[in-house]
Amino acid sequence: MMRTVPIKVVLLGDGRVGKTSLVLRYVNATFSEQQTPTIQASYLTKRLNFNGAMVTLAIWDTAGQERFHALGPIYYRDADAALLVYDITDKDSFDRVKSWVKELRKMAPKDIILAIAGNKCDMNSQVDLKDSERYAASIGSSHFNTSAKSNIGIEETFLDIARRVLEQKKALAE
Numbered sequence: 001m002m003r004t005v006p007i008k009v010v011l012l013g014d015g016r017v018g019k020t021s022l023v024l025r026y027v028n029a030t031f032s033e034q035q036t037p038t039i040q041a042s043y044l045t046k047r048l049n050f051n052g053a054m055v056t057l058a059i060w061d062t063a064g065q066e067r068f069h070a071l072g073p074i075y076y077r078d079a080d081a082a083l084l085v086y087d088i089t090d091k092d093s094f095d096r097v098k099s100w101v102k103e104l105r106k107m108a109p110k111d112i113i114l115a116i117a118g119n120k121c122d123m124n125s126q127v128d129l130k131d132s133e134r135y136a137a138s139i140g141s142s143h144f145n146t147s148a149k150s151n152i153g154i155e156e157t158f159l160d161i162a163r164r165v166l167e168q169k170k171a172l173a174e
């Protein structure tokens with residue numbers, strides 16, 4: 001059997017920003033206007049071939065506990081990457097990305113790879129893209145605008161995460 005590199009990605013962000021929708025679009029190619037706040041599985045997996053290396057992304061989604069900032073250590077344990085999601089139509093959800101980053105600093109591995117997704121880019125933005133890109137750069141994160149509804153930017157986001165995690169693992173192994 002071919003070797004596959006496991007990569008754990010945790011999703012963070014306020015309720016209703018579209019975390020579950022992003023995962024379901026990416027893994028199952030589906031979208032629902034009435035996405036329910038809870039899902040059954042704690043994570044979904046997606047295998048991808050990355051420059052000849054097989055990668056299995058385990059994408060951890062919350063079951064609504066993000067409302068209480070009560071995700072617990074097991075959520076963050078062994079995480080290789082965090083995808084911080086906000087809703088571009090909701091400025092507060094962008095400001096709150098900073099508190100999610102604080103949470104990561106407390107709970108997650110020090111060298112965790114960060115990516116930020118400004119989701120719902122099929123709608124008009126209330127957040128200045130320059131501000132969000134500048135903030136992302138200041139914490140060593142990438143930034144993407146995404147739409148789970150229109151399937152924009154999602155492949156790019158997860159490929160960027162996989163690429164940077166693989167680079168880090170390679171650097172550590174050398």
Ligand code: GDP
Binds near residue numbers: 014
């Ligand atoms: P979560 O609480 O962060 O997991 O957010 P959900 O995935 O449950 O989505 C909350 C609501 O936003 C649902 O009604 C979704 O249909 C809607 N939604 C999610 N992503 C998008 C998007 O890219 N564009 C638009 N217009 N709506 C979205």
Ligand code: MG
Binds near residue numbers: 062
């Ligand atoms: Mg959800």
